[in-house]
Amino acid sequence: MDGTDLQVPALGGHDFDQLIREDRVHRSIYTDPAIFRMEMTRVFAAVWVYLGHESQIPANDDFVQTRMGLRPLILVRDSGGQIRALYNRCTHRGSTVCRQESGSAKAFQCPYHGWTFFNSGRLSGVPWPEGYACDFGDSRFNLAQVPRVESFRGFVFGTLNADAPPLPDYLGPVARPIEEWLDRQPGGTISLCNANRLRLHGNWKLVYDNSADGYHVLFSHRSLLAMENRMATDDAKGLAFYRDSPDTRPMYVYAYPNGHHFKDKRGNVERGRPGALWEIEASHPGMEFFADKLRREHPARADEFLDLASSEPVNINVFPNLHILGNHVQVVQPLAVDRTDTTWWGTAVVDDAGTLDGALEDINAIRMRTQEGFPNFGEVDDLMNFEQIQAGLAAEEDEWVYTHRGLGLPDRYRVEEDGAIRGPATDEVFLREYFKFYRQLMAAEPRIEITREAS
Numbered sequence: 539m540d541g542t543d544l545q546v547p548a549l550g551g552h553d554f555d556q557l558i559r560e561d562r563v564h565r566s567i568y569t570d571p572a573i574f575r576m577e578m579t580r581v582f583a584a585v586w587v588y589l590g591h592e593s594q595i596p597a598n599d600d601f602v603q604t605r606m607g608l609r610p611l612i613l614v615r616d617s618g619g620q621i622r623a624l625y626n627r628c629t630h631r632g633s634t635v636c637r638q639e640s641g642s643a644k645a646f647q648c649p650y651h652g653w654t655f656f657n658s659g660r661l662s663g664v665p666w667p668e669g670y671a672c673d674f675g676d677s678r679f680n681l682a683q684v685p686r687v688e689s690f691r692g693f694v695f696g697t698l699n700a701d702a703p704p705l706p707d708y709l710g711p712v713a714r715p716i717e718e719w720l721d722r723q724p725g726g727t728i729s730l731c732n733a734n735r736l737r738l739h740g741n742w743k744l745v746y747d748n749s750a751d752g753y754h755v756l757f758s759h760r761s762l763l764a765m766e767n768r769m770a771t772d773d774a775k776g777l778a779f780y781r782d783s784p785d786t787r788p789m790y791v792y793a794y795p796n797g798h799h800f801k802d803k804r805g806n807v808e809r810g811r812p813g814a815l816w817e818i819e820a821s822h823p824g825m826e827f828f829a830d831k832l833r834r835e836h837p838a839r840a841d842e843f844l845d846l847a848s849s850e851p852v853n854i855n856v857f858p859n860l861h862i863l864g865n866h867v868q869v870v871q872p873l874a875v876d877r878t879d880t881t882w883w884g885t886a887v888v889d890d891a892g893t894l895d896g897a898l899e900d901i902n903a904i905r906m907r908t909q910e911g912f913p914n915f916g917e918v919d920d921l922m923n924f925e926q927i928q929a930g931l932a933a934e935e936d937e938w939v940y941t942h943r944g945l946g947l948p949d950r951y952r953v954e955e956d957g958a959i960r961g962p963a964t965d966e967v968f969l970r971e972y973f974k975f976y977r978q979l980m981a982a983e984p985r986i987e988i989t990r991e992a993s
């Protein structure tokens with residue numbers, strides 16, 4: 539007998555005050571399938587979840603598949619120009635209606651029995667309707683959709699929680715580093731390009747736990763650091779500022795409300811001097827050709843253009859699934875308690891105003907080389923750690939995961955004007971703060987709603 543369902547503990551009954559303490563968390567939050575199932579509602583429906591970027595659906599009728607927790611969604615700019623997050627779930631017998639990753643469509647026809655839906659979610663028709671006695675004008679046959687979908691500077695989020703605060707309030711002070719990251723790009727925007735897609739045998743929170751972790755860098759990414767500097771004369775490229783004693787460097791971790799955090803390493807780069815960012819960009823094969831070309835063709839603006847091509851040393855983490863770092867947008871997708879997808883989107887500069895003197899393609903060619911750097915040579919180090927943590931946590935009797943680096947040390951933290959708690963680069967304060975928010979979410983039952991178009 540299979541019996542899988544019988545072995546899964548019932549929902550509820552978890553005491554999150556016991557599982558999440560000030561200095562440690564219990565292993566079961568990474569290993570218990572019942573907790574994972576609760577998270578898909580209490581986290582991944584209750585807060586604003588990142589769904590996609592407007593540049594993926596630039597024109598009316600464009601769509602891209604996405605997910606909110608385990609819910610399959612179609613993020614679409616409908617024929618009237620409204621961005622919607624439709625459930626990719628036929629109202630007949632439940633099949634996905636869209637099987638294509640992205641594209642352009644005025645309607646989606648379910649491949650099973652041919653029910654067809656406009657890209658507003660409204661049912662357009664069913665085959666041989668004379669075989670039904672019901673009224674297909676009833677809105678219950680229209681596709682379900684996420685009732686609240688909002689954008690912040692091109693980043694699209696959705697929530698099912700009727701009581702969630704407005705998106706700007708949810709983001710709070712993490713909006714500032716996102717704006718600064720965007721404002722250095724021409725037109726204050728970027729467009730997502732193609733992506734590195736990775737899957738790991740580990741819980742989704744292991745990725746979030748690591749996203750502002752400056753403690754592991756020197757150890758876990760030792761080979762990357764060596765590679766980034768192997769052709770450099772000054773030995774100061776890429777992650778080099780983590781060498782020696784990173785906590786004495788001008789880089790900090792900021793813990794914000796609602797589980798967001800920000801690792802700001804920009805203090806290692808001379809502010810305002812053109813070319814300073816490019817100087818620490820690690821060498822990636824192929825970029826020299828474009829760098830030489832930019833210097834030759836645009837001598838007066840080459841430093842400015844090369845800075846635009848460079849990765850900015852920031853990690854901006856928006857709970858629970860969006861990370862903006864370097865030149866990348868990383869998105870985390872939970873699949874099961876011990877299975878997670880992570881997608882590293884490259885980002886391109888856009889030049890709608892034509893201010894880049896024709897250098898756009900060369901700048902973006904270098905940005906794509908940076909996309910081949912960390913996602914290929916750094917993220918794999920991290921993924922190995924995540925998988926090995928999941929393996930280590932299989933030991934049931936050894937129950938606790940410690941998150942107390944910095945805790946109890948006097949004068950270690952500073953509270954900023956925007957409410958952020960600032961700590962040194964290798965501190966774990968960001969972990970403790972996001973777990974407080976997580977604990978609050980997991981103890982509450984959100985008011986979940988879906989909507990459907992009126993017929």
Ligand code: FES
Pocket residue numbers: 628629630631632633648649650651652653
């Ligand atoms: S399941 Fe979609 S038409 Fe039947």
Ligand SMILES: [Fe+2]
Pocket residue numbers: 748754755758759916920
């Ligand atoms: Fe890492």
